[in-house]
Amino acid sequence: MSETETKHQIHLLPHDLVFIASEQETILEAALNAGVAFPNRxxxxxxxxxxxxxxxxxxxxxxxxxxxxxxxAQGWVFTCQAVAQSDVVLQLD
Known part of the structure; x- marks a missing residue:
């Protein structure tokens, strides 16, 4: 990991979980790396x-x-493809 790598905080609602994602990984990868039980297949x-x-x-x-x-327009995101460019708040139902 380079020292210039940008990291962003991902806040997952309604579970109130927070993890960090770099711009080198998808949001799903960051969640799984942080031990978050994020639904995926x-x-x-x-x-x-x-x-x-x-x-x-x-x-x-x-x-x-x-x-x-x-x-x-409704804000739907594929976290397996999405890369955070800022701190992000997501709603996972």
Whole structure:
């Protein structure tokens, strides 16, 4: 890990869990690395198990996930593909 690597705090609601994600890993990878029991199966954006809603913060994708415009407008995020660009708050139901 480089000393210039940027890290962001990820706050997971309603469980009130907090973990740190670098810009070198997906939010799902960061959660699993932190021991968070985050639902997932395929880890490539196909199964939608890791989908949750972004409450606040900025994310980016290396490959845009298969989300409709309506889902994107509602804040849905594929955490297996999303990389935090700021501190992020997510709602996982």
């Amino acid at each position: 395929c880890q490539v954006g196909a199964c939608a198990m890791c989908m949750c809603q972004k409450v606040s913060g900025e994310i980016s994708y290396q490959l845009e996930p298969m989300l409709t415009e309506k889902e994107q």
